[in-house]
Amino acid sequence: MKLAGVGDNVVDRYRDLGTMFPGGQALNVAVYAHRFGIEAAYLGALGDDLAGRHVLGAIRAEGIDASRLRVVPGHNAFAEVVLVDGNREFGISEPGVSKFCLGPEDLEYLARFDIVHSSESSYLEDQLGLLAGVAPLSFDFSVRRDPAYIEPLLPHVEIAEFSLSDLDDADAEAWLERIHRLGPRLILATRGPADALLFDGQRTWRQPSVPAELIDTLGAGDAFIARFLVGIVRGEPFEQSLADAAIQAAATCGTYGAFGHGTAAFPPMSPVRDTTVVSTTPAQRS
Template identity: 40%
Template sequence: MKIIAIGDNVTDCYIEEGVYYPGGNAVNVAVNCKRNGAEKVHYLGVFGDDEPADYIKKCLAEEGVSYERSRKVYAHTAQPRVYLKDGDRVFAPGPRDSCQHLFSIKIGKEDLDIIGGFDICHTSCYSNLEYELPKLHEKCRISFDFSDRHEKEYLERTCPYLTFAFFSGSDMEEEECRELLKQVHKLGVKTAGVTRGAKGAIFYDGKEFYRQGIIKIHVIDTMGAGDSFIAGFLTAYADGKTMEDSLACAAQRSAVTCTFHGGFGHPHPYRD
């Protein structure tokens, strides 16, 4: 599989430990797809002009993820503050006016020509790319992480252009999940799923519902577990595996991510 991830890059700052980790949905998915064996992985985003941005680039290079089409702006990198409570992450706001908040990517013709060489383009509700989905849809299959967003107007705006849709719904009842998945399928999504934390995941391909339980493991940190699930599913499913095998792979990769700190490791000393 060849995948391009477009969107956010951040440094998740663990205040109590005094370290930060590279992250962001698009970055995490890109790195995990590469770790899962994807043939070619590219990240396209907006980098700041500070040391954390340089460190994220360094980590991407070490992981075999290219980023040369990314933009650089004169603003600091987004630095959400993270506290851990019983293994779960609790976020607090970081400094305001970061490059992630001030800028979004304008996809040009050269970008589209390059994107057309990939099998899947992954992005998310954090990437401010909703207005670019019609153009991206013409070039390759789109994977989209909605997180916990599923308001009707937003779904109608985005779903007609998507092949894969992922939602977070740990507080949703199973019937709510099923209705949501049927709704997005009617809007055009081919395959959609809701991850529900300890309750596992529910997926739908327009014909059948599939359930995937969690793999029990000693949890160190859940940061990036959902992104690892997405990457595990995409790499397996694009490789021709069945829905059941792809979901099993996704659960396994998600469990591994919970055994270390950060979205994919690479700790760096942090000063507030």
């Protein structure tokens, strides 16, 4: 039973705390999945700077397979985070060296996994067909709903996730039905404190949120998604996976950062834009 997160990683830099934490949707889901009891791997690109080395240390500490990870010259991706009453808000961000190309050895490796998960912030849209060709693909669209973006991708996606916190029940359910017609087998919607929804084309499941100590909401949605995907891999009833996903999401709200490993932040990095890793071979890691 294995899951691979493929795509984005960042350091989330909390200005008010003077602390940075490793994060990124694909990496968060891999870490959470491993914490929830299955084997997990992360495939992405890290910078060779202090931030990238910190993320690599956290990946190793969490026991995540990083055998296909790239470490390349340049700045790691980052996002600045501000907390407003416990709700995370993002400031400036830069992709750094996070863009990369999948190669034949990557795809051969990923074919060993039960689920591959990626996201709209991973810059892999033109490679989703490759991922879907080797393993069932889970993809987090987050708040992206523009047809020009989502419709070409949905035929490749088996499990689609959306953040629909701005929609009421009727509009959210209508959205799930629309998305199902475009390809995915399952559509999961997280909605902040409102009920999460799951749709399989015939039935809608509802999962109420669990009361939480609101310290930092960053990572809560990723924890929910990861626990649900772990349930898929294990063959759990949806009711069981959704109920535990809500518990894990609430627990994540009670700590700073997506999955811990905070360290002192350092002065702002120079912007690094449009950097692509063209090599398909993992770099040497020190």
